[in-house]
Amino acid sequence: MNPKFYSLPIEKQTAILNAGFHVFSQNTYKKSPMSEIAEAAGISKALLFHYFHNKKELYLFLWDTCCKITVEEMTRSGAYKQTDLFGSMDYGMQAKLRLMRKYPDIGVFAVRAFYEKDPEVSADIQKSMGQYLEIHAAKKLQNLDPEDFIPGIDLQMMYKEMYWASEGCLWEYIQRGCMNVDAMEKDFRKLLDFWKKVYLRKSREETRDDGKDI
Amino acid sequence: MNPKFYSLPIEKQTAILNAGFHVFSQNTYKKSPMSEIAEAAGISKALLFHYFHNKKELYLFLWDTCCKITVEEMTRSGAYKQTDLFGSMDYGMQAKLRLMRKYPDIGVFAVRAFYEKDPEVSADIQKSMGQYLEIHAAKKLQNLDPEDFIPGIDLQMMYKEMYWASEGCLWEYIQRGCMNVDAMEKDFRKLLDFWKKVYLRKSREETRDDGKDI
DNA sequence: GATGAAGTTGACCGATACGGTTAGCGGAGG
DNA sequence: CCTCCGCTAACCGTATCGGTCAACTTCATC
Numbered sequence: 215m216n217p218k219f220y221s222l223p224i225e226k227q228t229a230i231l232n233a234g235f236h237v238f239s240q241n242t243y244k245k246s247p248m249s250e251i252a253e254a255a256g257i258s259k260a261l262l263f264h265y266f267h268n269k270k271e272l273y274l275f276l277w278d279t280c281c282k283i284t285v286e287e288m289t290r291s292g293a294y295k296q297t298d299l300f301g302s303m304d305y306g307m308q309a310k311l312r313l314m315r316k317y318p319d320i321g322v323f324a325v326r327a328f329y330e331k332d333p334e335v336s337a338d339i340q341k342s343m344g345q346y347l348e349i350h351a352a353k354k355l356q357n358l359d360p361e362d363f364i365p366g367i368d369l370q371m372m373y374k375e376m377y378w379a380s381e382g383c384l385w386e387y388i389q390r391g392c393m394n395v396d397a398m399e400k401d402f403r404k405l406l407d408f409w410k411k412v413y414l415r416k417s418r419e420e421t422r423d424d425g426k427d428i
Numbered sequence: 429m430n431p432k433f434y435s436l437p438i439e440k441q442t443a444i445l446n447a448g449f450h451v452f453s454q455n456t457y458k459k460s461p462m463s464e465i466a467e468a469a470g471i472s473k474a475l476l477f478h479y480f481h482n483k484k485e486l487y488l489f490l491w492d493t494c495c496k497i498t499v500e501e502m503t504r505s506g507a508y509k510q511t512d513l514f515g516s517m518d519y520g521m522q523a524k525l526r527l528m529r530k531y532p533d534i535g536v537f538a539v540r541a542f543y544e545k546d547p548e549v550s551a552d553i554q555k556s557m558g559q560y561l562e563i564h565a566a567k568k569l570q571n572l573d574p575e576d577f578i579p580g581i582d583l584q585m586m587y588k589e590m591y592w593a594s595e596g597c598l599w600e601y602i603q604r605g606c607m608n609v610d611a612m613e614k615d616f617r618k619l620l621d622f623w624k625k626v627y628l629r630k631s632r633e634e635t636r637d638d639g640k641d642i
Numbered sequence: 643g644a645t646g647a648a649g650t651t652g653a654c655c656g657a658t659a660c661g662g663t664t665a666g667c668g669g670a671g672g
Numbered sequence: 673c674c675t676c677c678g679c680t681a682a683c684c685g686t687a688t689c690g691g692t693c694a695a696c697t698t699c700a701t702c
Contacts, residue, residue: 245459382596472680
């Protein structure tokens, strides 16, 4: 990959990145033409080939930057430092939203690349995964105090359920095509509030008096 | 579309359907070649063109059968007749699982087709949507008795959250590529049990004694 | 304003893949 | 033996692909 890419104005750099993310997120690796990427980025195909020797190199570069960017944003958000569960979820969510605002298709690109089966790239993708995978660990659960939550609740299940719900919400926006990040943030925040009210013991105590009949 | 398609042995019919669902779910309409569909169905391209005059006809046929099949399965499941929320969710889930067992890619195909932008087919897709859209209505919420649930809970939010969680769970399987429907059913059932325990008032009453301290 | 380096592109190349057609194979039924 | 019918290999004209290259623009330097 040509280092001159980095001396491009940043808007053009992200334009190229986003064009790549977009095209590769819509189709298989083999069915994603370089010409389409160039057009989406607003440059000529020849220039795209000037920055990246071939399609494979561009693809793997996109994958690498995708991973790097995500990890950076997540660690920088402080989501991993926070000990409070909902707090760290909030920070993590904000980091994700910031990412999607700058790179609308990075999420879909990531999952497609991860499950890409084309032998020309799949091996390299899987090989580079080792470094990034353990970060997402769900060890969050280990240092949770059950006393904070409503009695008898399965904390692992609760966490899984919250993860799925936020993923489901996210996919609803993704599928729609146009990424309205502001509306997404509102929805996520409503989810967080809902969970706090339902799962946390303290907030339950406050409203418990209403329901002591029967 | 050639009516002789229907006189094929049913396994071959579903093989062709699934091949179409699969290929069209992986790529854009334009980037999904008929040859690939034929190969996935285990027949020659020429024969595929014998049953469907051209690509567009096959695509719209797939879309129509997709809608028809789904509506049939959902109404037949009794999910719409049930008045109990979790019961109807259970039935609906079972119907969905039955569908995905028979047509593993029908879900992804449906969303991709719905948001397909290719002018050759998008208009026809959108036109035929009118008939099917109102069925999915969330009027379930109207005849829910708040007394059944824990006090102070936002029922609409609860329903949305449950919907998102099941979608998120489903997408996790879908993205992985291989569709392990049995594992999916287990996960869904665990979700349902979890929700019942957390949201329903009755089940909360039973476990409340454990947590009356402070 | 001449010069040269750097940035950028339209046009091109060989190969392949596409949607769709057709001639013909093989088997069953008369 | 003929004929119908399910089915396919091979084919056709065209479009598209990854990748290259010569030439054009831009712009700083002298």
